[in-house]
Amino acid sequence: MMKRHLSLAALMLLGASAVQAQETRLLIGSTSASSSQYGYFVALGQLINDTIPDVSASVAETGATMDNLRRMERGQVDLGLVTTNIIQHAWNGTQEFDGAPQQAPLLWVYAPAPQNVVVRADAEITSLSDLAGTRFNPGIRGSATEATAESVFSTLGIEPEWVRGSTTDVVDMIKDDRVAGYVKSGAGNKLDSSSLDIATFTPIDVISLSDEEAQALEAEMPDISVVEIEDAGEGIEPYRTWSFALAVSATPQMDEEIAYQITKAAMEDETVQRNALAALADYDLSELTMQYGTVPLHPGAARYFEEQGVEIPERMRPQE
Numbered sequence: 115m116m117k118r119h120l121s122l123a124a125l126m127l128l129g130a131s132a133v134q135a136q137e138t139r140l141l142i143g144s145t146s147a148s149s150s151q152y153g154y155f156v157a158l159g160q161l162i163n164d165t166i167p168d169v170s171a172s173v174a175e176t177g178a179t180m181d182n183l184r185r186m187e188r189g190q191v192d193l194g195l196v197t198t199n200i201i202q203h204a205w206n207g208t209q210e211f212d213g214a215p216q217q218a219p220l221l222w223v224y225a226p227a228p229q230n231v232v233v234r235a236d237a238e239i240t241s242l243s244d245l246a247g248t249r250f251n252p253g254i255r256g257s258a259t260e261a262t263a264e265s266v267f268s269t270l271g272i273e274p275e276w277v278r279g280s281t282t283d284v285v286d287m288i289k290d291d292r293v294a295g296y297v298k299s300g301a302g303n304k305l306d307s308s309s310l311d312i313a314t315f316t317p318i319d320v321i322s323l324s325d326e327e328a329q330a331l332e333a334e335m336p337d338i339s340v341v342e343i344e345d346a347g348e349g350i351e352p353y354r355t356w357s358f359a360l361a362v363s364a365t366p367q368m369d370e371e372i373a374y375q376i377t378k379a380a381m382e383d384e385t386v387q388r389n390a391l392a393a394l395a396d397y398d399l400s401e402l403t404m405q406y407g408t409v410p411l412h413p414g415a416a417r418y419f420e421e422q423g424v425e426i427p428e429r430m431r432p433q434e
Contacts, residue, residue, distance in 0.1 A: 137168050140193065140372075142172070143174055144156075144174065155173050157389065157390035176194070178257035180210065189365070193221065193365070197258035197358045198223065201218060202408040204217075205409040218364065219412035221363060221380070223362075228355050228356075229262065229298075231297055232309050232312070233294050236291075236317070237294040247275060249275045249277050249294055250295055254284075266338075288312050301392075305350065322354045411432055
């Protein structure tokens with residue numbers, strides 16, 4: 115009886131197929147590629163690929179938090195950028211998610227996100243109330259910045275003429291004097307790269323909340339914080355604004371061990387994430403997570419923090 119032998123190439127092909135079949139592929143929802151936050155998620159994808167066996171991650175440019183949550187709900191992305199205020203709304207089925215709650219358990223918080231009201235210096239805008247009736251962008255479509263800015267202005271009774279667009283489009287419109295300004299998340303307590311890009315040739319101001327506006331937001335919007343920013347950039351005077359925090363959430367369906375390994379990689383990394391977002395050097399991610407987290411952790415993330423002796427607040431304990 116003739117013996118049949120598989121060629122070396124065939125054996126290699128079968129081996130590669132077996133490895134490929136075991137590999138878990140993840141898609142990370144991020145934000146606009148022109149945002150400094152996009153680089154963070156590219157770095158996260160690199161970290162996952164370099165440190166977690168049999169897991170392959172890639173990054174999708176998206177419309178940030180709201181868009182990422184919708185994509186998670188549809189099973190189109192596995193984890194991604196969220197903000198602590200919007201994810202709270204989603205979990206509790208309030209505001210934008212009224213009657214349609216969505217669970218996207220938290221992995222970690224990586225940075226506070228002051229919301230900067232950036233305007234052209236020649237626009238003669240010195241207060242938020244000056245923006246009434248003015249062409250102004252509240253943030254990229256589908257982002258937490260956009261949703262929160264609209265809530266803030268509504269709470270304060272100020273109605274700009276909203277102009278929609280991507281960060282790239284809006285930056286160009288501000289430079290061309292077609293829009294007075296925009297709301298943009300900071301990179302930590304500094305202006306983000308798109309605001310610095312505008313400032314290169316177009317002088318800018320950052321508008322501060324008045325005492326009355328700050329008090330109104332603290333009383334009526336408990337999901338955000340009012341913060342003082344002392345040194346956002348060269349030539350920028352200290353100001354007061356609203357803030358939430360930037361975080362990474364996953365779908366409830368993510369495997370617990372994979373969520374554990376991703377959280378472990380992020381918490382123990384000392385170079386990759388900081389090279390992408392320098393402001394991370396100022397923070398302890400475990401402390402930030404417990405301070406700013408607003409929804410339960412993914413069981414895999416909770417397991418990692420518990421192993422490290424981190425005390426998890428009751429509000430963040432995984433639900434049974």
